[in-house]
Amino acid sequence: MDRRHLLKNSLALGGFMGLGGCAATPPAEVKPAPPVAPRVPIMDRPPPLAPIRAHTDRLFDIKVCIRPFRTKGPNLDVEQIGDAMVVHNYGHGGSGWSLSWGSADMAVQKAMSRSPKQIAVIGCGIIGLTSAITAQRAGAQVTIYTRELLPRTRSVRANGSWTPDSRIALAAEAPANFGETWEQMARMSWKNLRPYLGLAGNPVAFTDMYRLSDTPLGREAPRDPSIPPLPPPSWSGLPTQSSDFGRYADRILDITPQTQVLADDINPFPVKHVTRTTNLFFNFTEYGHLLTSEFFAAGGKIVMRDFHAPSELTHLPEKVVINCPGFAARDWWKDKAMMPVRGQTGWLIPQPEVKYALTYRNVQILSKSDGIMVIALENGDMKGYNNSDESVNRAESERAVKVIEELYSRFPTNPA
Ligand SMILES: Cc1cc2nc3c(=O)[nH]c(=O)nc-3n(C[C@H](O)[C@H](O)[C@H](O)COP(=O)(O)OP(=O)(O)OC[C@H]3O[C@@H](n4cnc5c(N)ncnc54)[C@H](O)[C@@H]3O)c2cc1C
Structure with a gap:
């Protein structure tokens, strides 16, 4: 891990709930950087995020279903x-x-x-x-x-x-x-x-959803070539890709929250490219x-x-x-x-303090009242097209949990 990455991790650490203040001391020869005025207005900075206890022994339920496509x-x-x-x-x-x-x-x-x-x-x-x-x-x-x-x-x-x-x-x-x-x-x-x-009980609620990537993020996959492309809103920071096809979702951009790129100084994750949107869930x-x-x-x-x-x-x-x-x-x-599209969700023990969702390396996480849902994706969307097998594949969910476990293991541990 290079020095830049280490410093980034320390920044990220400060942003994580319960871990603030335990950043590793920089090596003696490195002068602490002078404070830089944040470039992002206070209301757009991510709040402290509780870490997810992603371990396979906490996977208490796995559900399989086919979408009625x-x-x-x-x-x-x-x-x-x-x-x-x-x-x-x-x-x-x-x-x-x-x-x-x-x-x-x-x-x-x-x-x-x-x-x-x-x-x-x-x-x-x-x-x-x-x-x-x-x-x-x-x-x-x-x-x-x-x-x-x-x-x-x-x-x-x-x-x-x-x-x-x-x-x-x-x-x-x-x-x-x-x-x-x-x-x-x-x-x-x-x-x-x-x-x-x-x-009461938040039957329907909004949550922040972070999309993490090791490589620069483009727009989400196009879905319907018949919809003319719309440029992403200028404040979203996303590049306009003229080759994009439109998505049905582009028709309702005016009523749905849009994506924001998190600049380095407010990115709470030890991953280079992160966007955030706010989404409704049930x-x-x-x-x-x-x-x-x-x-x-x-x-x-x-x-x-x-x-x-x-x-x-x-x-x-x-x-x-x-x-x-x-x-x-x-x-x-x-x-x-009618075409079956199989999907499987794994469930980690609920953590009410986790109030966000994320996707990273084809794994999606969503914290709900009855558990933290873990899904293995394929190319950003769920796999399972023309698959009506509704039997549980535990190995698939365990693999997904391990991706998230590895992500959180990159944050420095508390000093003794
Ligand atoms: C893995 C996965 C993830 C998904 N994620 C999302 C998501 O994030 N957001 C989203 O909006 N949607 C999502 N969906 C899709 C969504 O779950 C389905 O579109 C929706 O549940 C379909 O609901 P339904 O009522 O049509 O079908 P069902 O829930 O299957 O209900 C059908 C009902 O009909 C009854 N029934 C069927 N046949 C008969 C019969 N012969 N006689 C009597 N009763 C009968 C059944 O008992 C049942 O009560 C997801 C689906 C899957 C599988």
């Missing part, structure tokens, strides 16, 4: 099955938590076109639950029919960050106007999440309880039921049905556009 984008079509009008609402890929309210709004508008007094919702994942509550808000009496309740659904095996454009469609297969539909969904969801901020337990209570408080009913063929829907008393089966649509609705 639909190559054409989420299905919101309307179908008539016998005397039942079925409005689909499934296929949200890696964006279901983020887009749920906007998608529910679109589905319920279609369902209410028949002015039904009663609506059936199939499924009790995040899409079913938000559709049910939205239908109640529109004045309908709602019954959810489902095989599993939220805590047992694939929804709670997700990551649960605001990622509205993750695995949402293949640009080549999505309808031409999908960008507009997506934008409408994303904006509506963002608006609907607002009342869930600041509540604490599943608290948010799930809240939504379920809200549903019951508005008179909702839940019936445990497993459907095997679309024709079974005609036996329901409700004649308007919102169909939210997630990935199961591939089998029970024979939707061939």
Whole structure:
């Protein structure tokens, strides 16, 4: 490690909660550098960050799930099955938590076109639950029919960050106007999440997210070549790369916090290149309880039921049905556009003092109320395309924990 790096580590150390003041004494011949006025306004400097106790023996849970990715984008079509009008609402890929309210709004508008007094919702994942509550808000009496309740659904095996454009469609297969539909969904969801901020238990909360890299960081991977590139905001410090394709997320730059490059003098990590953004995330337990209570408080009913063929829907008393089966649509609705995208999350014992997220060397960390989530990424996004294997791979999570363990081992230890 060279001298410059050592000094940087000492700076970083001063920024870490509980470690301040224990920087190594510089060698005698090195004169301490005169204090340099920080270049960054005080409100933009990172707060003290608690270290993460990343050790494989603290990995207490591993969850595997498949994203309900639909190559054409989420299905919101309307179908008539016998005397039942079925409005689909499934296929949200890696964006279901983020887009749920906007998608529910679109589905319920279609369902209410028949002015039904009663609506059936199939499924009790995040899409079913938000559709049910939205239908109640529109004045309908709602019954959810489902095989599993939220805590047992694939929804709670997700990551649960605001990622509205993750695995949402293949640009080549999505309808031409999908960008507009997506934008409408994303904006509506963002608006609907607002009342869930600041509540006890933080069902929905903001967190700072640090992106660490050994090499200079560019913009995130392009997702949809049909979206014209937008330059990053001038204050973000990111270089404008004219060769960039746009991302769906670029359509909502005006409502989402943008990335800031951390200059050397405020970078708290022993890694050369760091950016920070602020992102919304979901604490599943608290948010799930809240939504379920809200549903019951508005008179909702839940019936445990497993459907095997679309024709079974005609036996329901409700004649308007919102169909939210997630990935199961591939089998029970024979939707061939559904493509599994496997994802695994490891969980370290919760550390409430850790109030940030980071990514480094293809590992993502997010501190939540029920644990510190660790994910092994691939090329900056999750791997697992066309993989429906839902068995746990502990070695994958252990490898990811070790990357983070090594990162924190670079900070000098407390003197004896
Ligand atoms: C690893 C991973 C990370 C993710 N990270 C994020 C993220 O950070 N942000 C984000 O926004 N999204 C993320 N997602 C995506 C998100 O989790 C999904 O898009 C979302 O959970 C889909 O919800 P759903 O309600 O459609 O499906 P599900 O949660 O699968 O719910 C389907 C419901 O339908 C019921 N059902 C299915 N078939 C039948 C049947 N035949 N009869 C009766 N009931 C039936 C099930 O019991 C269940 O209740 C991630 C997903 C994964 C796997």
